Amino acid sequence: MRLHPLSRVLLALAALALALNLVMPIWRIDLMAPQYPEGLFLQIFHDRFTGDIDKINGLNHYIGMAHIKDEMFPEFGIMRYAFYLLIAWGLFTAAMGRRGVLLSWLFAIAAFIIWAVWDMYVWGYKYGHDLDPRAAIKVEGMAYQPPLIGHKQLLNFDAWSTPDVGGWALFSCSAVAAIIFAVEWRRAHRAARSV
Amino acid sequence: MKRPLLFTTGTMALAGLAFVLVNSLPGCRPSTTQTVVTGDAASRVYVKPGTHDEFYNMVSGGFSGQLAVYGLPSGRLLREVPVFSVDPETGYGYSEETKGMLMTSHGFIPWDDSHHPELSQTNGIPDGKWCFINGNNTPRIALIDMGTFRTHSIIEIPNSAGNHSSPFTTGNSEYVVAGTRFSVPMGDDAQRDVPISSYKETFKGTVSFIHPEPETGKMSIAFQIVTPAVDFDLSHAGKGPSEGWFFFSCYNTEQAYSLLEVNASQRDKDFIMAVNWKMAEQLAKEGKGKRVPGRHYSNWWNDKTHSSETTVVEDVLQLDPKEHPGLLYFMPCPKSPHGCDVDPTGKYIVGSGKLAALIPVFSFEKMQKAIAANELEGDFAGIPVLKYESVLHGEVKKPGLGPLHTEFDANGNAYTSFFVSSEIVKWNVEKLEVLDRVPTYYSIGHLCVPGGDSKQPWGKYVIAYNKITKDRYLPTGPELTQSAQLYSIDGDKMELLLDFPTTGEPHYAQAIPADLVKPREVKFFKIEENQHPYVAKGEKEARVERKGNEVHVWMTSIRSHFAPDNIEGVKLGDEVYFHVTNLEQDWDVPHGFAIKGAANAELLIMPGETQTLKWVPTRVGVWPMYCTDFCSALHQEMQGYVRVSPANSNVPLKGETVSVDAGV
Secondary structure, three states: OOOOHHHHHHHHHHHHHOOHHHHOOOEEEEEEEOOEEEEEEEEEOOOOEEEOHHHHHHHHHHHOOOOOOHHHOOHHHHHHHHHHHHHHHHHHHHHHOOHHHHHHHHHHHHHHHHHHHHHHHHHHHHHHHOOOOOOOOOOOOOOOOOOOOEEEEEOOEEEEEEEOHHHHHHHHHHHHHHHHHHHHHHHHHHHHHHO | OHHHHHHHHHHHHHHHHHHHHHHHOHHHOOOOOHHHOOOOHHHHHOOOOOOOOOEEEEEEOEOOOOEEEEEEOOOEEEEEEOOOOOEOOOOEOOOOOOHHHHEEOOEEOOOOOEOOOEEEEEOOEEEEEEEEEEEOOOOEEEEEEOOOOEEEEEEEOOOOEOOOEOOOEOOOOOOEEEEOOEOEOOOOHHHHOOOHHHHHHHOEEEEEEEEEOOOOOOEEEEEEEEEOOOEEEEEEEOOHHHOOEEEEEEEOOOOOOOOHHHHOOOOOEEEEEEEEHHHHHHHHHOOOOEEEEEEEEEEEEEOOOOEEEEEEEEEEEEEOHHHOOOOEEEEEEEOOEEEEEEOOOOOEEEEEEOOOOEEEEEEHHHHHHHHHOOOEEEEEOOEEEEOHHHHEEEEEEOOOOOEEEEEEOOOOEEEEEEOOOOEEEEEEOOOOOEEEEEEOOOOEEEEEOOOOOOOOOOOOEEEEEEOOOOOOOOOEOEOOOEEEEEEEOOOOOOEEEEEEEEOOOOOOEEEEEHHHOHHHOOOOOOHHHOOOOOOOOOHHHOEEEEEOOEEEEEEEEEOOEEEOOEEEEEEOOOEEEEEEEEOOOOOOOOEEEEEOOOOOOOEEEOOOOEEEEEEOOOOOEEEEEEOOOOOOOOHHHOEEEEEEEOOOOOOOOEEEOOOOOOOO
16 A cells, blocks of 8 residues: 555655755754853864864864864764665655555664764763863863763753754654654554554 | 111111122032032942943043044043154164154154044044044144054144144045145245235145055145135044045134234134035046145054154145135134034034034035025135025024034934033934023033044033143142033933043043944964064064174063173264064063163053164163063063174174073
8 A cells, every 4th residue: 555645745744854964063062161151162064074073173182182183073964875775765765655664764864863863972982082182271080071962061062962953853853754654554554453 | 867777778788798708618609510410410420340431431641742542431541542642661662673763854843732523433433443633733643453553654744834724624534624724835955935914815724635545544645725724723524425525623713823812812703614515526537637836744553563654745635725716615603613514414514613602503404505596705815605594404502602512412412512611411402492501610622522523423421621721620730621511311301420630721522332343353463473574473583783882682572581681892983773572472571671770661462463662872881671561470481682892892792591500
């Protein structure tokens, strides 16, 4: 049984919404401290950082954190292909209208999210723990791993890590795909029972 | 019957004595200062911590030569902008780049007396782009950029002495003016070397029209009008119907050259001089003027090279009003007029005869009619004098003693300061009726209403800038703080809200809504736009080079170190130039630079900027240098050394920053 036409349209839209990740920031980190009332921020795109990178690097050198540079992330070179793949996969799902293909797409998205979160965690751990031993300020037992998501206090800074436009698109897209899958699954089972 | 009378008289005498005694006790003095403040004054001037004032108040520094910036209504001092005087705190006038700003035809002048801030205008309304201020002693006009709150250009005024009647602006800041206070002999050396007693024959006055280029803020003298020898005092441009005219008050029409106190106070009336500047502009354009000697400097600050640029001009274009009837008219004004203020409608010109007991208000419309009908009283040194009655709108009778200056609100009211009777008097311009008066503490000079000399006063407050302070503040020896007072003018009655101390001596001041200025503020200079010839745009460019006996250090500063911070190979007899570039690219992270024994000052370098300190070592040794502006948690570590060797030494020249694990 093919997916309902409405589901297929929604899936196509969801797949296209993923394209936002190619032009808009995916994630953002906000930092607030008393002497930075205007706040500092960092935005992560699929291929680069933007925001107050120089200021953050300038501050972080006191505690021996590495300088953030685009070159630190080989991911920036390949992430676009992951999105191309997910978008194509989504459009293929909509075109085929098969529940099995939809399920495979859901798994692909889930795998991508798990990989991305894991990757970010690993980087954050290294960034926050591998400190220059000659750093001017050393706080016993202190690490500066940024929060994966949500809030964390890092010395005088409050740090927030939240999805940006791309991240929200990614989450919304996977939620839409999952709901459609559930609805279609029930529809198929009802249809089977009524036969 | 006689006894009781005697008794009564005696009792009354005793009672009288008691009255005198009681009144001489401190607590029984007539109440004055405290009682005039109303109950909620504090809340009306209270600006909560972390919030901003509603107005910027640009206040002249007087004999400090600078311009002070206050917030209103709090009266908090925000900044002192160095203009005509050197400022060791910022290095202004000490750094190699800024010295040129204070160059004149008399050489380097480290001080002046600044009197009248005037905000640039668009369509007769202050626009928040620039603030002009005059230098009185060595005649100059400065232009302050409101985006950086820095002196952006300074022009010297030739054939002028005592640039007091300045720098008032036309409605679109096409020109700012400079009227000379002292008339002087002009021309070549022989023409200027004359007996002082030949004043009437050989001395002349001038009013100059200075044009600031809208894009760059560079200033040049468009033309100068020669006038009979008098003392020009203040001035204001016409607006609305009187647009195209400029009005200058002048005293000493007695043409005294000694003991002016008496000799220049003899005539019942002096003049307000009306200048048809549109006509003058046209004449200048048509080449009707004459270029005459008038060597002057025009200095300009280049925000890209972070250096001053000086142009020296040898002459000036002069217009002789005797050759051009219709260019100048005198209007008689009682007695030694000081303030010369045009109301927001542009219909009325208020002269304030500082020795007069009335305020004359002139009508521009009547002035035009009198000119058309040739209603003249005669002439003064060849310039037509219009009939007083023909040009007068009316007189404010018995307003107070010693009127000086007038500002306006948007409701047709004028506020005039009275030095002698120490008060502000509010009166209606159309009806010439006195509406209210408040005392000032003490002896007010200038006053300011936000936008009060423009087409569109914002009103709300009048600020008094007082000449005498006496007991208003904690005493500090013979020299006391200068002071200003803030009054509310929202209601029918003026209300005193606040006293606040000021720096230097405040003369004129202007206020502008903060919202017109705040969006212009520069937070830092972009390092990639820095075109300083000695910029080091990164530590890789930091180095030391010798050119003869000059040692040039391309130095960088970033939190929290200098590069290089170890310099060797400097020899006695060398001149060392530290070109320090602040590599920071964030707001509010200046770095300072000071070195032991420097005979000038420190540098205070804004992010992205390069400034140069010249240092001539006088002794052999190793000398410390450090950052003077607390820049970070490691500010106290921001330091270095310069080794100075004897003149004949062969220590190689080098500059480096050595890491503890260098070579690892």
